[in-house]
Amino acid sequence: MELGPYLILASLEGAVTAAVLALTAVGLSLVFGVMRVVNIAHGEFFMLGAVIAWWIAHSMGGHPALGFAVALVVAPLVVGAIAVAADMTILKRLDYDPERTIVATIGLLYIIQQLTLMTYGPEARPVEAPFNTRLAIPWFENGENGWQMIWPWGLGTTSYKLAVIGAAMTVLLGVWVLMKRTRIGLVMRATQTDREMALAFGIPVERIYALVFGLGAALAALAAVLIVPIQQAHYLMGGDPLLLSFIVVIIGGLGSLPGTVLAAILIGLSDGIISVFFSPTLAKILATLLVGLVLVFKPGGLTGSSGK
Amino acid sequence: MLQLDKINSGYGRAQILRDLSLTVESGEILCLLGRNGAGKTTTMKTIMGLLPLMSGQITLDGQDVGQLPPHEVPRRGIGYVPQGRRLFTGLSVAQNLEIGLRTRKSGQDTLEEVLTLFPRLRERYRQRAETLSGGEQQMLATARALCLRPKVLLLDEPTEGLQPSMIEAIRQVIVQMRATGVAVLLVEQRVDAVLSVADRVAFIENGQGGAVVPAETLRQDHSIVERYIGV
Ligand SMILES: Nc1ncnc2c1ncn2[C@@H]1O[C@H](COP(=O)(O)OP(=O)(O)O)[C@@H](O)[C@H]1O
Ligand SMILES: [Mg+2]
Numbered sequence: 205m206e207l208g209p210y211l212i213l214a215s216l217e218g219a220v221t222a223a224v225l226a227l228t229a230v231g232l233s234l235v236f237g238v239m240r241v242v243n244i245a246h247g248e249f250f251m252l253g254a255v256i257a258w259w260i261a262h263s264m265g266g267h268p269a270l271g272f273a274v275a276l277v278v279a280p281l282v283v284g285a286i287a288v289a290a291d292m293t294i295l296k297r298l299d300y301d302p303e304r305t306i307v308a309t310i311g312l313l314y315i316i317q318q319l320t321l322m323t324y325g326p327e328a329r330p331v332e333a334p335f336n337t338r339l340a341i342p343w344f345e346n347g348e349n350g351w352q353m354i355w356p357w358g359l360g361t362t363s364y365k366l367a368v369i370g371a372a373m374t375v376l377l378g379v380w381v382l383m384k385r386t387r388i389g390l391v392m393r394a395t396q397t398d399r400e401m402a403l404a405f406g407i408p409v410e411r412i413y414a415l416v417f418g419l420g421a422a423l424a425a426l427a428a429v430l431i432v433p434i435q436q437a438h439y440l441m442g443g444d445p446l447l448l449s450f451i452v453v454i455i456g457g458l459g460s461l462p463g464t465v466l467a468a469i470l471i472g473l474s475d476g477i478i479s480v481f482f483s484p485t486l487a488k489i490l491a492t493l494l495v496g497l498v499l500v501f502k503p504g505g506l507t508g509s510s511g512k
Numbered sequence: 513m514l515q516l517d518k519i520n521s522g523y524g525r526a527q528i529l530r531d532l533s534l535t536v537e538s539g540e541i542l543c544l545l546g547r548n549g550a551g552k553t554t555t556m557k558t559i560m561g562l563l564p565l566m567s568g569q570i571t572l573d574g575q576d577v578g579q580l581p582p583h584e585v586p587r588r589g590i591g592y593v594p595q596g597r598r599l600f601t602g603l604s605v606a607q608n609l610e611i612g613l614r615t616r617k618s619g620q621d622t623l624e625e626v627l628t629l630f631p632r633l634r635e636r637y638r639q640r641a642e643t644l645s646g647g648e649q650q651m652l653a654t655a656r657a658l659c660l661r662p663k664v665l666l667l668d669e670p671t672e673g674l675q676p677s678m679i680e681a682i683r684q685v686i687v688q689m690r691a692t693g694v695a696v697l698l699v700e701q702r703v704d705a706v707l708s709v710a711d712r713v714a715f716i717e718n719g720q721g722g723a724v725v726p727a728e729t730l731r732q733d734h735s736i737v738e739r740y741i742g743v
Contacts, residue, residue: 394600403582406615
């Protein structure tokens with residue numbers, strides 16, 4: 205088989221990675237943008253989403269689609285609520301000081317991870333996809349009878365993977381509408397540009413912060429619920445999404461949502477393609493290298509103004 | 513009427529204001545005059561609840577506003593035009609005004625009145641705040657504060673770096689606000705600008721209150737001004 209089919213396969217895998225990564229990174233970017241908080245525990249909110257999804261699917265029984273649908277709604281809500289509680293009890297007390305919140309969220313990372321290990325255990329557990337039809341992808345080949353359509357073995361995807369991409373795009377569109385077209389989005393953007401002036405115009409900044417922290421965590425949890433039928437739930441699964449989200453947020457320009465989505469697509473697709481053709485490790489190395497280059501040559505990110 | 517009674521405040525452990533007392537009556541323009549770093553901006557931030565009150569009392573029409581959480585202070589009717597304008601960048605003129613309107617749930621009629629005061633803003637309505645000229649930005653900062661139908665208006669160096677025509681436009685609006693019974697606390701560097709609008713002038717030095725004199729007295733005798741701000 206030629207290169208073409210492999211490339212399509214790799215791009216499809218990459219698109220799934222990109223979709224999930226975009227959701228996770230937008231959550232991180234939102235929190236950093238509005239609150240100026242670097243949330244090291246973001247990957248743990250992702251992991252909690254997957255673990256709660258397993259727990260719901262496992263205890264519900266019945267058709268897998270039922271448990272999955274409930275998890276899709278409940279897991280982000282529960283994780284969001286946990287994040288709101290963490291914001292009100294920890295971050296607020298630190299006055300959202302940039303350095304101290306980093307240390308605090310590192311602490312939060314270990315607390316969540318260890319509590320999960322103690323209750324959920326060290327196993328990786330699968331969640332069944334609600335639907336999973338295999339879809340073969342055709343390819344065109346110039347054979348002895350001229351061009352003809354063939355169905356190369358191994359070239360295909362599943363309906364579920366396409367659904368993940370669609371769902372992520374829908375949610376991202378929703379976040380965009382929330383930020384640009386609603387009153388609460390307006391208030392969040394005002395808080396983002398000038399916290400003191402937001403207060404001076406009656407905006408309850410602390411409540412906005414709690415909301416944003418909850419929303420950011422819920423997005424990570426939602427991304428995890430989407431990926432868990434493909435990847436399995438494990439208490440250490442938060443590391444990669446955290447690293448990749450940071451890479452994406454830095455490349456996309458700190459706090460810029462369109463930049464974040466663009467960078468997620470770039471990193472996700474190249475991760476998929478490099479992983480298929482070479483190795484996943486090389487993909488991570490190159491992405492990290494790219495961050496270094498961006499930080500040196502374009503500190504404001506690819507979409508941002510260059511430096512301050 | 514806004515009243516500060518022996519207030520102490522500052523940044524963290526650095527105390528700036530020491531037992532400062534001031535009264536601004538409704539329908540009056542009180543000018544706060546003092547050297548750079550005397551504590552004028554600090555006074556305004558303390559009134560807005562943005563800096564913690566270490567001791568002392570701030571009352572608005574007899575009601576204590578010094579202990580309120582910061583976002584409640586503007587809701588009581590204190591409009592703030594900060595030094596350096598500090599508009600919500602990235603947001604349009606319309607959206608900046610909307611934030612102001614929402615503070616006290618003012619209606620469409622308030623918006624109309626404000627836009628009548630600043631017709632230029634109507635022309636720039638859909639433009640982003642940071643694309644306006646300096647003078648237009650100052651108009652927007654003032655308009656945003658007027659959107660909450662303030663009982664008290666705090667203006668921190670509103671004419672800093674503006675052309676004479678813009679300074680005059682801002683001055684007109686301040687005088688109009690006084691006529692409608694708003695208590696205006698104005699910080700200005702330029703003594704002549706102060707004397708042309710102020711009813712009374714309060715001096716501040718090293719975070720402490722000094723003499724409070726009718727502007728009329730200063731117009732006749734400049735020596736007090738020179739003693740405080742050394743021109
Ligand atoms: N954010 C800050 N942190 C610490 N000290 C400050 C801060 N802002 C101002 N100060 C200090 O407070 C004093 C009063 O400043 P300010 O109220 O801005 O003076 P001005 O009368 O020029 O408006 C100055 O000594 C200044 O150095
Ligand atoms: Mg000042």
